[in-house]
Amino acid sequence: MNFSERFSILHIGLAFLGRFSRSLPRFFLIVIGGGWGVLYTVLRPSAWRRTVMIEFRRSLRQLIGGGFFSVVVVACLTGFGLVSQAVYWLGFAGMSQMTGGLLSSILLREIAPILVGVILLGRSGMLMLTEMGNLTKGGRLNTLSGMGMDPFLIFVVPRTIAMTVGGVTLGTLFGAMALATGYVACWAKGIVTVSIWSFLFEVVNSMQLVDYIGIPLKFLLSGSTVGLCCCLSGIDVTAEDNLATLMPRGFSRGIMSILVINVLIDVILGSL
Numbered sequence: 001m002n003f004s005e006r007f008s009i010l011h012i013g014l015a016f017l018g019r020f021s022r023s024l025p026r027f028f029l030i031v032i033g034g035g036w037g038v039l040y041t042v043l044r045p046s047a048w049r050r051t052v053m054i055e056f057r058r059s060l061r062q063l064i065g066g067g068f069f070s071v072v073v074v075a076c077l078t079g080f081g082l083v084s085q086a087v088y089w090l091g092f093a094g095m096s097q098m099t100g101g102l103l104s105s106i107l108l109r110e111i112a113p114i115l116v117g118v119i120l121l122g123r124s125g126m127l128m129l130t131e132m133g134n135l136t137k138g139g140r141l142n143t144l145s146g147m148g149m150d151p152f153l154i155f156v157v158p159r160t161i162a163m164t165v166g167g168v169t170l171g172t173l174f175g176a177m178a179l180a181t182g183y184v185a186c187w188a189k190g191i192v193t194v195s196i197w198s199f200l201f202e203v204v205n206s207m208q209l210v211d212y213i214g215i216p217l218k219f220l221l222s223g224s225t226v227g228l229c230c231c232l233s234g235i236d237v238t239a240e241d242n243l244a245t246l247m248p249r250g251f252s253r254g255i256m257s258i259l260v261i262n263v264l265i266d267v268i269l270g271s272l
Helices: 003-042 050-092 096-137 140-146 151-188 196-205 209-235 243-270
Strands: none
Touching: 003 151, 003 209, 050 096, 050 151, 096 140, 096 151, 096 196, 096 209, 096 243, 140 151, 151 196, 151 209, 209 243
C-alpha cells in the first residue's frame, strides 16, 4: 500500500469521524436556537396574527381533547398501582406519617412529569412530526417561504406554545386524578379513614418550596421541548427520509428531551 492509498484511507476515516462528531450536537443546537426563537416571538404582540392564533387554537384543541382520555386512564392506573400500594405498605410498616412525603417526591415530582411527557409525545407529538415531515418533503414549507410567510411562525411557534399549555394542564389533571384514585382505592379497602381533603392536605403540606417551583416547571418545559423537538425534527428531514426513519428518530429525540429536562431541573433545584 503506497502513501496515496494510506492517505485516502486516513482521509475517509477522519471525514467519517468528523461527520459523526458534528451530527451529535447539531440537533441539540437547533433545539436551543428554536427555543430562543419561540420565546422571542411569543413576547412580540405583533407575532400573534390571525393565522398563528388559528393554528394555536387548533393544536390546543387537538392536544387537550386527544390527550384527556389517555391522561385520565394512565392517572387512574397509577393511582391504583402506586398510590394505594404506597399507602398500604407504609401503613403496614408503621410509617404512615411518611405517606405525604413519599407521594409528593415520587409521584408528583418524578413520575408524573415523565408519564405526561410520554403521553404528549405519543398522542400529539408524533402527529406534529408526521405533519411537519410531509409538509417539508412535499415542498410546501418552501412554497410558503417563497410567498413571504414564515413557516416557523405559522407552525412551530403556535404548536410549541400549545404543547406547553397542554403539559401544565394535563400534568395538573394527572396529579389530581392519581391522588384521588389512590385515595378511593384505599378508602374502599378500609386502609385510610381520613377524608380526602385531609389526605390531599398531607401530601401538599409535605411539599417543599422547590417542589412548588420544580413540578410546574417540569410540566411546562417537558411539553415545550416535546413540541419543539417534534416540529423541528419534521422540518429537518432529508429526501431519503420516510416514516420508517422519521418516526423512530423523532420519538427517541422526544424521550431524550423529557429525561434531560427532568434531570436538569432536579440537579439545579437540588443544588439550591
